[in-house]
Amino acid sequence: MGGISSDVIRGYNDTMILYLLLDRPSYGYEISKMIRAMSDEKYVIKETTLYSAFTRMEKNGFIESFSQMADNGKRRTYYRITEAGRRYYREKCEEWLLTQEVISKFISPQGTRALRDREWRV
Amino acid sequence: MGGISSDVIRGYNDTMILYLLLDRPSYGYEISKMIRAMSDEKYVIKETTLYSAFTRMEKNGFIESFSQMADNGKRRTYYRITEAGRRYYREKCEEWLLTQEVISKFISPQGTRALRDREWRV
DNA sequence: CCATCATACTACGACAGACATAGTACGACA
């Protein structure tokens, strides 16, 4: 409780991952750490969610993978965003702004309806 | 395209419905019309989604139903929000504010990362 | 030297909410 439920984030995990790939390729573990840090520990993506997002997005052509040796001699799978991925990312950003606008109309932390829309009779 | 995808709204349909019940009981058809109107036609809830939300929320004790004769002599199933429903609604509102804050950090309609967080190395 | 930790994944199956499709029923209206 008090955290962010996955149903809410659903559909935006991909967007968050793509954001982190805009500048440079990255890999699973790093991305998960970045999400955790950038959200101030408020959101921690599950490993399975993350890796299945990679698979799905590669299949959709939003990212491409390549294997590379890390400093420590371990092999890692890096992901790079594609042009289609950038387009998709921008679309999701537009959609987010719209969604935010719409949902916010139904939000009232005090639990009371605004005077202005008490009158909706349709 | 250009609309609001259901995966985003997922988990907030219930919240929108509960908002509309805060003041007075209502029923399926009216609620769907209100959502459509309040969102400026930007979001139209599917009938099946709506009615399955009713069933789910009644089972969870967030709303209760009663049947009533409408002006036109037709029987309608009305729903009334319960105390548990109000509590749940307020929680979802809090959650929404948090979610909004977090997701917004990963949103950039221009498709470029902000200078300030180019440095995330973890 | 062996254990434990952090890293870096893969596999499998379950679940829940949203949705497509379809059908029922009734009153109004033309």
Next chain:
DNA sequence: TGTCGTACTATGTCTGTCGTAGTATGATGG
């Protein structure tokens, strides 16, 4: 008489998320 708007119910599918589990390696510490 037929179509439109209203007011639902039933059934099954899909997809993203998540629980659980397991594998493998290098680094760290006692």
